[in-house]
Amino acid sequence: MRIVIIGAGNVASVFGRLIKRANHEIIQVYSRDIIHAQSLANELNCAFEDDLNRLDMSADMYIVAIVDSALPGIYELFHVGDKLIVHTAGSVSKDVLKMVSLNYGVIYPLQSLRKDNPDLQLTIPLLIDGNSEAAFSTIKQFALTISPIVSRIDDEQRLKLHVAAVIVNNFTNYLYTLAANYCKKENIDFKMLQPLIEETALRIRDHAPGNMQTGPAARKDIATLNNHLLLLSKHPELKKMYLRMTDSIMNPEPC
Numbered sequence: 001m002r003i004v005i006i007g008a009g010n011v012a013s014v015f016g017r018l019i020k021r022a023n024h025e026i027i028q029v030y031s032r033d034i035i036h037a038q039s040l041a042n043e044l045n046c047a048f049e050d051d052l053n054r055l056d057m058s059a060d061m062y063i064v065a066i067v068d069s070a071l072p073g074i075y076e077l078f079h080v081g082d083k084l085i086v087h088t089a090g091s092v093s094k095d096v097l098k099m100v101s102l103n104y105g106v107i108y109p110l111q112s113l114r115k116d117n118p119d120l121q122l123t124i125p126l127l128i129d130g131n132s133e134a135a136f137s138t139i140k141q142f143a144l145t146i147s148p149i150v151s152r153i154d155d156e157q158r159l160k161l162h163v164a165a166v167i168v169n170n171f172t173n174y175l176y177t178l179a180a181n182y183c184k185k186e187n188i189d190f191k192m193l194q195p196l197i198e199e200t201a202l203r204i205r206d207h208a209p210g211n212m213q214t215g216p217a218a219r220k221d222i223a224t225l226n227n228h229l230l231l232l233s234k235h236p237e238l239k240k241m242y243l244r245m246t247d248s249i250m251n252p253e254p255c
């Protein structure tokens with residue numbers, strides 16, 4: 001397929017590499033910042049543009065990988081007739097594209113993507129949708145050329161999954177950040193926690209996370225909790241988080 005990529009950030013870059021590897025032809029990259037457009041276009045060996053009036057209209061598919069907040073307004077910026085167009089957002093309805101083209105949909109990567117990660121072996125489940133069976137079928141055929149894991153998910157399910165994705169990925173990574181900062185301040189080596197981090201993630205392949213909980217909060221070990229809180233009085237932000245998480249583990253919401 002002949003593809004135009006709109007956006008030059010993380011998803012645009014990772015998708016661009018995968019699309020190129022799958023032998024599609026990327027004909028143009030658009031970004032509102034010409035330097036960003038040029039940088040990705042150089043890597044993908046295609047044309048670049050910072051003016052939506054000069055979008056190449058000869059593509060088979062347009063992939064819009066820009067910030068969520070800019071998606072609802074894009075119908076004011078350009079139209080592609082009946083050409084297929086998709087966005088890549090988890091929390092935005094596919095219908096933001098209905099005034100941009102007659103044929104539209106979503107290819108949402110359920111994975112954390114960063115353009116500075118060159119690893120193209122990363123497994124990226126693609127959650128796809130289309131506004132018609134024809135659009136869906138073309139999107140599915142295309143998606144299968146860049147990932148072996150492709151599922152049909154509507155707007156509502158995609159939004160629900162996006163919330164869960166933020167919790168397991170973004171929140172977990174933020175907790176790693178807090179722990180790493182704490183280790184630095186306390187002169188201990190965060191790297192020593194790596195096997196523990198990996199084991200925690202591996203266990204939930206085969207077990208429900210709720211059944212795998214260990215630690216002083218799960219054991220209701222008040223003496224240890226108080227020792228920790230004493231030490232954390234030097235780290236007020238982390239102490240707040242520790243208390244909130246401990247309370248949530250000790251008093252879980254009924255399922």
Ligand SMILES: NC(=O)c1ccc[n+]([C@@H]2O[C@H](COP(=O)([O-])OP(=O)(O)OC[C@H]3O[C@@H](n4cnc5c(N)ncnc54)[C@H](OP(=O)(O)O)[C@@H]3O)[C@@H](O)[C@H]2O)c1
Pocket residue numbers: 007008009010011012031032033036065066067068070088089090091108109110111112113114
């Ligand atoms: N990264 C992930 O892990 C991930 C995973 C799943 C889904 N997504 C979704 O994929 C989409 C892109 O995310 P990303 O991570 O690639 O973001 P990103 O790396 O921050 O890149 C955002 C892109 O949007 C452009 N942009 C920002 N504001 C804009 C505006 N007002 N008008 C037009 N373009 C604008 C930026 O252009 P400039 O370069 O000029 O700033 C940049 O090209 C989002 O919908 C996101 O929810 C991301």
